[in-house]
Amino acid sequence: MAAPKMKIRIGDLLVQNGVITEEQLMSALASQKETRQKLGKALVVLGYVKEEQFLNFLAQQLKIPMVDLSRYNFNHNDVLKLSETHARRFRSVVLKEEAEYFLIGMTDPLDISAYDEIQRLLPKPIELAIVPDSQLLTTLDHMYRRTSEIDDWADQLSDEIVEDTFDSAKLSETDDADIPVVRLLKSIFEDAVSVGASDIHIEPDENVLRIRQRVDGLLQEHVMKDARIAPALILRLKLMAELNISEKRLPQDGRFNITVKSHNIDVRMSTMPIQNGESVVMRLLDQTDGLIELNSIGLPSKMRKRLNKLIKEPNGLLLVTGPTGSGKTTTLYGALNELNIAEKKIITVEDPVEYRLPRINQIQVHPKIGLDFATVLRSCLRQDPDILLVGEIRDLETAEIALRASMTGHFVLSSLHTNDAISSAMRLIDIGIEGYIVATALRGVLAQRLVRKVCEHCKTDYQPTAQEQAWLDVKLQHSDMQSQGFKQGGGCTSCNNTGYIGRVGIFELLEVDEQMSDALRANDSYGFAKATRESDSYQPLVISALEKAVEGVTSLAEVFRVTEQLEEIEEQR
Numbered sequence: 400m401a402a403p404k405m406k407i408r409i410g411d412l413l414v415q416n417g418v419i420t421e422e423q424l425m426s427a428l429a430s431q432k433e434t435r436q437k438l439g440k441a442l443v444v445l446g447y448v449k450e451e452q453f454l455n456f457l458a459q460q461l462k463i464p465m466v467d468l469s470r471y472n473f474n475h476n477d478v479l480k481l482s483e484t485h486a487r488r489f490r491s492v493v494l495k496e497e498a499e500y501f502l503i504g505m506t507d508p509l510d511i512s513a514y515d516e517i518q519r520l521l522p523k524p525i526e527l528a529i530v531p532d533s534q535l536l537t538t539l540d541h542m543y544r545r546t547s548e549i550d551d552w553a554d555q556l557s558d559e560i561v562e563d564t565f566d567s568a569k570l571s572e573t574d575d576a577d578i579p580v581v582r583l584l585k586s587i588f589e590d591a592v593s594v595g596a597s598d599i600h601i602e603p604d605e606n607v608l609r610i611r612q613r614v615d616g617l618l619q620e621h622v623m624k625d626a627r628i629a630p631a632l633i634l635r636l637k638l639m640a641e642l643n644i645s646e647k648r649l650p651q652d653g654r655f656n657i658t659v660k661s662h663n664i665d666v667r668m669s670t671m672p673i674q675n676g677e678s679v680v681m682r683l684l685d686q687t688d689g690l691i692e693l694n695s696i697g698l699p700s701k702m703r704k705r706l707n708k709l710i711k712e713p714n715g716l717l718l719v720t721g722p723t724g725s726g727k728t729t730t731l732y733g734a735l736n737e738l739n740i741a742e743k744k745i746i747t748v749e750d751p752v753e754y755r756l757p758r759i760n761q762i763q764v765h766p767k768i769g770l771d772f773a774t775v776l777r778s779c780l781r782q783d784p785d786i787l788l789v790g791e792i793r794d795l796e797t798a799e800i801a802l803r804a805s806m807t808g809h810f811v812l813s814s815l816h817t818n819d820a821i822s823s824a825m826r827l828i829d830i831g832i833e834g835y836i837v838a839t840a841l842r843g844v845l846a847q848r849l850v851r852k853v854c855e856h857c858k859t860d861y862q863p864t865a866q867e868q869a870w871l872d873v874k875l876q877h878s879d880m881q882s883q884g885f886k887q888g889g890g891c892t893s894c895n896n897t898g899y900i901g902r903v904g905i906f907e908l909l910e911v912d913e914q915m916s917d918a919l920r921a922n923d924s925y926g927f928a929k930a931t932r933e934s935d936s937y938q939p940l941v942i943s944a945l946e947k948a949v950e951g952v953t954s955l956a957e958v959f960r961v962t963e964q965l966e967e968i969e970e971q972r
Contacts (some may be wrong), residue, residue: 409438409439409457409460409509410424410427410428410438411424412456412460413442413448413453413456416456418448418452418453418456419442419447419448423442423445423447426445426447427441427442427445427447428441430444430445437507439453439454439457439507440532450531450532450533451531454529454530454531457508457529458528458529461508461509461527461529463508463526463527463528463529464528464529465528465529465530466494466504466528466529466530467531467534468492468504468530468531468534468535468537468538468892469534469856469891469892469893470856470857470891471494471891471892472891473494473538473542473891473892474495474496475542477493477494477495477496477501478492478493478542478543479493479543480493480496480501480521481493481503481517481520481521482520483539483543485516485517485520486539486543487536487539488513489505489510489513489516489517490505490506490507490510490513490532490535491503491504491505491506491513491517491535492504492530492535492538492539492542493521494528496523499523499524500523500524500525500526501521501523501524501525501526502525502526502527502528503517503525503526503527503528504527504528504529504530504535505527505528505529505530506529506530506531506532506535508527508528508529514527537893538892538893540593540594541593541594541892541893541895542892580628580631580632580635581635583628583632584632584635584636585659587599587610588657588659588664589659589660590612591612591659591683592659592660592662592664592683592685593660594612594614594619594895595614595615595901596612596613596614596619596683597613597614597682597683597724598612598613598680598681598682598683599611599612599613599679599680599681599683600612600613600618600678600679600680601629601632601633601636601678601679601680601681602673602678603626603629603673603675603676603677603678604626604675605626605675606624606626607622607623607624607625607626608622608623608625608626608628608629608632609621609622609623610622610623614895614897615851615897615899615900615901615902616724616849616851616902619895626675626676629675629676629677630676633670633676633677633679636668636679636681637651637653637670639655639657639666640653640654640655640666640668641653641655642668642670647672647676647677648672649672650669650670650671650672651669651670652667652668652669652670653668654666654667654668654751655668661687662685662687663685663686663687664683664684664685664686665683665684665685665686665753666681666682666683666684667681667682667684667751667753668680668681668682669681684753684754686754686755691729691732691733692733692736692737693706693707693730693733693734693736693737695733696726696729696730696733696904697903697904697905697906698904698906699906699943699946702906702908702938705908705910705936706734706843706845706908707737709842709843709910710734710737710738710810710812711738712810712842713808713810714805714806714807714808714809714810715805715810715811715840715841715842716801716802716805716811716812716813716840716841716842717734717810717811717812717813717842717843717844717845718792718812718813718814718815718823718841718843718844718845719731719812719813719814719815719844719845719846719847720814720815720816720817720818720819720820720823720844720845720846720847721814721816721817721818721846721847721848722816722818722848723816724849725847725848725849726847726849726902726904727814727847728753728814730845730847730904731788731812731814732753732754732756734812735747735756735759735786735788735812736756738786738810739756739757739758739759741758743785743786744760744782744783744784744785744786745758745759745760745784745785745786745787745788746759746760746761746762746779746782746784746786746787746788747759747760747761747762747787747788747790748762748764748772748775748776748779748787748788748789748790749761749762749763749764749788749790750763750764750772750790750791751763760782760784762775762779764790772789772790772791772793772794772796772797773794773796773797773800776789776797776800776801776804777800780800780804780809784809785809785810786809786810786811786812787801787804787809787810787811787812788811788812788813789801789811789812789813790813790814791813791814791815791816792813792814792815792827794830795830795831795832798827798830798831798832799831799832801813802827802832802836802837802840802841803836803840805840806836806839806840815827817846818846819846819907819939819940820844820845820846820907820908820909820931820937821909821927821928821931823844823846823909824837824841824844824909824911824915824919824927825924825927827841828919828922828924834919834920834921834922835919835920837919838911838915838916838917838919838920839916841911841919842910842911843908843909843910843911844908844909844911845906845907845908845909846906846907846908846909846940847904847905847906847907847940848904848905848940848944848961849902849903849904849905850902850903850905850944850947850953850957850958850960850961851899851901851902851953851954851957852899852900852901852902852903852952852953853886853887853888853898853899853951853952853953853954854888854890854891854893854894854897854898854899854900855900856891856892856893856894856900857888857889857890857891857893857894857898858886858887858888858889858951859886859887859888859889860884860885860886861884861885861886861887861954861955862885863885863955867955867959871945874941874942874945875945880945880946880949884951885948885949885951885954885955886951886954887954887955887956888954898954899954899957903947903952903953905940905943905944905946905947905961906940906943907937907938907939907940907943908936908937908938909931909934909937910934910936910937912930912934914930914933914934915927915930915931915934917930918930940961940962941962944957944958944961944962945958945962
């Protein structure tokens with residue numbers, strides 16, 4: 400294809416074809432002068448045309464294809480034929496390499512200078528396609544990540560160390576953004592935010608340094624060839640978290656706040672001495688979008704209504720349970736958000752405080768100075784609270800105070816590290832609480848897990864194997880679930896070829912009734928489990944997970960991954 404015809408007056412053509420009016424064109428041109436946007440962008444922002452409508456029209460006029468990047472199957476090696484710098488500068492991406500030419504996706508195929516530069520950079524002629532600007536930046540983030548940039552800065556840092564020019568004193572200069580260790584950390588954080596990582600692990604090995612990111616619950620690894628850069632990296636992080644930089648023999652915990660790509664990130668950092676130095680794990684808490692509301696965590700509508708009723712009780716204890724990383728904190732904060740009104744005094748006791756909430760008195764425990772959960776809770780009860788949040792019940796003393804508070808006119812929310820709702824109530828008895836106290840105080844238990852969601856952009860139908868179908872037949876025999884067809888992800892740019900984007904909660908809600916209370920008073924774990932299963936309102940986590948698969952939200956593989964553990968627990972019980 401030859402270079403694009405530059406004399407085309409797209410605004411006049413839009414008017415001639417009745418896509419926009421003359422007045423709308425004049426308004427967009429005036430806006431374009433003020434904002435220096437492209438005309439198409441101005442028309443979209445003003446709401447005169449939709450982006451897809453505009454791009455389709457432009458593609459027809461230029462006689463070039465329009466490509467939906469969210470559904471495009473990229474060859475990573477083809478994309479890398481154009482450097483990330485040039486791809487971002489010219490708002491373009493290599494879609495594919497053919498024998499005679501490169502197909503280039505551009506957000507503005509009328510940009511003749513960008514066309515000429517790309518043609519100069521590539522060894523073959525280029526042909527153009529038009530791509531949505533709203534999809535391009537996301538695509539570039541996924542395709543290029545920050546891995547090459549991270550490697551470049553790691554190499555520079557490694558060179559400084561080898562040449563004995565590395566000055567550790569520079570690490571304390573917070574305004575020096577050009578030293579390699581700062582640029583390396585900046586790239587690591589930007590990469591983590593672009594893929595939605597919840598944690599960053601920095602792990603020095605004997606000869607390499609591993610940077611691992613937890614994305615949708617699973618770790619992704621990037622290996623750096625020189626382990627000698629680890630001390631400089633960890634030293635800088637310790638300075639940011641205000642930790643003791645001379646202490647390398649003991650674990651340390653700290654936190655700091657950074658802004659990455661317009662995201663306000665609260666970082667909780669933990670160091671641990673290991674054989675080859677120190678390991679660092681950072682939990683990333685994105686404060687930008689605020690709290691998730693209770694109605695947005697994925698609860699089925701019937702369960703949501705029951706939970707809303709439970710949290711409005713004047714007193715009693717509500718437990719949220721599940722393993723680490725199952726979303727307990729999000730659920731608890733969602734409940735607090737629902738309860739946070741001027742008429743209620745709410746106090747939280749946490750370790751650490753993860754999200755800042757207006758009107759709520761939040762206290763972070765500090766065991767080293769004697770400010771532990773039990774001590775804080777005793778003082779909290781003298782602060783006239785209506786609602787208490789105890790971050791986690793860890794020991795008998797904390798449990799006793801929390802349960803007695805719930806019996807004396809306070810509503811208490813807390814979490815437990817248990818596997819399901821049934822075992823949670825018995826755990827309280829196991830740690831030493833009298834059964835009659837648990838029976839009197841406990842109102843309900845919400846157990847939860849997170850499963851990955853199938854990517855909407857590469858979702859395909861999935862036919863269960865014979866073995867899977869046999870398992871399904873057993874689980875669905877007493878259910879009225881109607882399958883809409885099971886789905887799986889094929890892997891695409893949008894999901895980093897994993898087939899999944901994001902996670903959704905699966906839940907079981909146990910509301911304590913009279914039969915369950917009687918079993919608790921008698922310390923009868925078997926009777927309690929039996930009464931729970933016979934309750935009309937109780938639905939186990941396995942069924943909740945299966946519902947998400949039946950709806951096509953998650954895959955059967957995810958259901959089996961989560962429920963395998965649950966069924967082992969059920970067999971043991």
